Amino acid sequence: FISQIDGKEVFGFLFNINTSYCVVTMAAVVITVIACMTLWKGKFENPKETNFLYFRFNILWKKMLWLAGLKGMVQGFLVTAPAILVLKLVGDEGALGLIQGVSGALTAVLVYVLGRMARPQDRLKIFVGGLIVFFVGTLFNGILFSATGVILFVLCKVIFQPLFDLAYFPIMMRTIDAVAKIENRNEYAYILSHEFGLFLGRAFGLLLFIFLAYCVSQDFALKYALVIVAGLQLAAYPLAKNITNQTDTIEHENDK
DSSP: OHHHHTTOEETTEEOOHHHHHHHHHHHHHHHHHHHHHHHHHSOOOOOOOOOOOOSOOOHHHHHHHHHHHHHHHHHHHHHHHHHHHIIIIIOSHHHHHHHHHHHHHHHHHHHHHHHHHOOGGGHHHHHHHHHHHHHHHHHHHHHHOSHHHHHHHHHHHHHHHHHHHHHHHHHHHHHHHHHHHHHTOOHHHHHHHHHHHHHHHHHHHHHHHHHHHHHTOHHHHHHHHHHHHHHHHTTHHHHHHHHHHHHHHHHHHHHO
16 A cells, blocks of 8 residues: 555645555554444453452463563564565565565465364474474575565564464463462463563563664674574473473363
C-alpha cells in the first residue's frame, strides 16, 4: 500500500511516503479500537480476585523464566530486523511488503500442516529443528549481508517461528499447570511472571544491538547481533528438554 500510494493524488490530496505511513498507522489504531470494543461487549468470566504478583517461585518455574528470556531475546529482533535489512539491502517498502506478504502466507501453511501432523512427543524435535533453522538463517545474513542473504534469512525466520511456538507454548502451559498445583497459586500469576521474563529478554537483545551499533558500527550490529542471539538461543533446547522431563516426573507423581 505504502509504495503504491506514494506520489499519488487522492481527492485532491497528494500522498508522500510519510503521509502514507501516517495513514497506515491511523488505520491500525482504528482496527485496534474496534477490536477492543468487540471484546468489551463480550461476556467473559473474570478470574477470582487474588494476588498475581510473586517473586519467589519453584525451581521449575525459574527454569521456565530463563526459557522465556531466551525467547524474548530473539522476539524483539524478529519484529524489527527483517524490515531494516530489507529496506537497507533489498529495496523500498514495496519489496518489504511483498516479502512479508509471502512470508505470512508460508507461515500460515506451515502452522496448519504441523498442527495437523505433529504429535506431543514430537515437540522437542520440532523445537530444536526451529532453533537450528533460525541459526542457519542468521549465518546466511551475517556472511552474505546482501539481498540474497536477507531473503534466505527471512525464509528461515518464517520456518523458525511456527516451529518454535508450536513447541514452546505447550511446554509453557504444562509447566504452569504443574507448578500451580505445587505452589497452590492462580495460573495467571505465572502468565504475568512469564511476561517479565519475555521483557527482560527483549531488553537484553535491544541493549546488545545498541551496544554493537554504537561501539562498532551499524552494519556490524545488523550482521552479527542476530548471529549472537541465535547462538545463545540454542541453549533453549537442553533447557526445554530438562523442563519437559521434570514436568513429566511431577505429573506422574500426581497421577499415583
